[in-house]
Amino acid sequence: MRTWQKTIIIILTLIAIPIIYFENQYFSHQQTEAQLKTSQKTVFKAYQTHSENNYANFAVYTDTKPAGKIYYFVPKNQQGHAIDLRRQQQRIGEQLYQKALQKKQKNIIVYITYNGDNLHDDTYCLTPTGAVYSRVEHRFSTKFGKISDQLGQEAVYNLANQTHPVTFKDLYQDAATLPMIKQLAIDQELKKHNYTPEQLKALENLDFPTDVNYQHFSFSQHGLTLQFAKNTLGIKQITLPLATIGPYLNPDYITENDTMPSAKKKSKSVALTFNTALEPVRTKQILAILNEKAAQATFFPTGEAAHSHPKVLQKLSAANQAIGNQSYTVDDAIDTMSEADLSANLAKTDQSIFKATGALPRFMRVSPDTSNKAIATASQRALISWSVDSEDWRTDIKATEITKNVMDRTTGGDVILLRTAPETIKALPALINQLRAKGYHLVTIPALFAHRLAPFQQYAKAADPYQD
Template sequence: MIKGMLSRYSLGLVAVAILGLGGTMPAQAAVKASTVTFGQLTNQNSHRLAAIREAARQEILTKTHAKASRVAAVYQVKLPTHMTKKATLTASGLRMNLLPNSFKVKQIVIPYQQLTGKVINRYLPKKNRTTGLKYKKSVALTFDDGPDPTLTPRLLKILKQNNVHATFFEVGQSVSRYPKITQAVVKAGNEVGNHSWNHPDFSQIGTTASVNQVIRTDRAIYAATGKLPQYVRPPYGNITAAEGRKIQHPIVRWSVDSRDWAYLNKAKDINEVLRTTHPGSIILMHDIHAPSVAAVPTIIKRLKAKGYHFVTVSQLLNQQALPGLQYFAANNYRTAGK
């Protein structure tokens, strides 16, 4: 049955390709959409279903050309929570019907490229399926607390010179102040994640306040880039189980702490990262300290000399990070808040 669905799906891709070139499709090759349940799409995995909801929110905002002021509202749209609910596989993506909502959208189609790692591979076109890491010795550089008007652009130049991409966990109030720098981060091929609005300890401010911190920062990043951030890194790495359930993003922690915030010393930053990095590491640094940024060229050079390859968090986690879980390194995760 699954094979049949994929065959019909493949015909749909051919149809789109031919029609895009100005051709016509014979009647017998018309696309037949396939109905599936969310249980089938996710293999009954509630975290995968939460990830589909995450993709749906982005599609609603994109479809309606929504302003940033509407970001909070998209979290109020009722989206599927039951595995028995149905959706439709089409040539262009996963079609979902929506309940009445403030966006006045009755139906969305989530492009398949937005569902990589969220939907079981067999329901996706081959080009959108997850695969293993290309390089065994892969690591992800991550930078917290920016954007900084001076140091972040300097870091972007260093990364470009070394042909390296990284993941930036940015503070919402700084994104709001320097949106063009956040835009530059994304334009250069890097990822932007959510690091709260003004860097409080989530475990101390309560679930409601923590969720508001995340949504407010989502709004700032969306205003700057047109995209909701995929990940959240809670300040100090602290998050409760309740916050992990309520925050609608995967939580990204780290396995290597450069301690650059404590050392403020280029040589010590370099030594700490080199001493503690292993294949699959997520490396924590900050782009608001000059010694940290100054340490990056040497860190990259020496790790490359050891055979390491630098990737984004998404690439390191094989595009499979899911809401409700927290990730420390490749193949190292557990329930958020535990």
């Protein structure tokens, strides 16, 4: 081959190499762009499917940005109106977009959708969720991938017709709702901390909800969260789990498992209850029998007894026996007291019991014929009477008759009235044995009524008609 021919071949080769290179680059770029668009469509479809699966009624909004787009999948109520979850979704969308800009990402795509949980009928708990996608550079390729994500705050909506989260008024069920919220919140804190009596007062004086217009709260499928103003205890918020507070809220916004349980019509449980002055020797004998028989009971000491015998009450509490409130002295005529006097009486009794046990009594003893509304209002707790009277208050009664009275009158679900009298102590072992022989379980008052114990109501027997 001649020299000039070789030169032409070399020149043509040098010209062809860049042409081939750039041609390959062009088609490679086109292929990459096509793959990226396909990936974007796939991801968009995945988020659309996610939204449909969580709550099918939604609209898609697009917000075009200088460096990309934000897609909002916004749920609508059954009347076709977008709910205000979009406000929170927009905040999340902007935050994710700005974070991607700060990282100098290009071709940013943000998807904002929601997770939904059906609580009850048309009631849903919705949580905004977002993710930002962009070109992700690998060693030899460019892919469309997620670079970060974010969850928002849960909120509960009635999607039949509402566009706003449920209000406190929506959650309100009846007169027991407010005192139960306060009661359960205080009890929860007392289990976490060893508060002094002075700290207990500060806890009771927190700004708990007082009416249906209360606004300092959030509600989700996890429970009710109360927010508090600055206080000496440093408590910013208290969250009551749905399993705890659910029975006392409007059942339309609560999962079925967490609503008020129905009364058991054929209960095989009974509650032994003792009105007691905590006389040390007698109480020790009763507790020894209960421990030996692995039985539980409920004790209603007076505040005076709790003040005089705190160690006796401590032992009862440590043995997982339930404690109620009886009034400060056995001679207090609570049926004729004014509401103010009764409130002071019970507060004094509560303080004595709290100092001994570190807990507050959440139910009090009343007689079956109690009808004084002042007692219910002042006590702000469940009222416990009885359905079976052992008659051990009689001075001439013997242990065998006490046992017979109880066995003849017990039908299941009963609250059995006892005292810490000598003949009662003699009767107790046989009484426990005979009740169990008939298939009865011995439980505390809280266990007998489960979540049904509520302020302003009087309880004498599980499944009484007026408790339905």
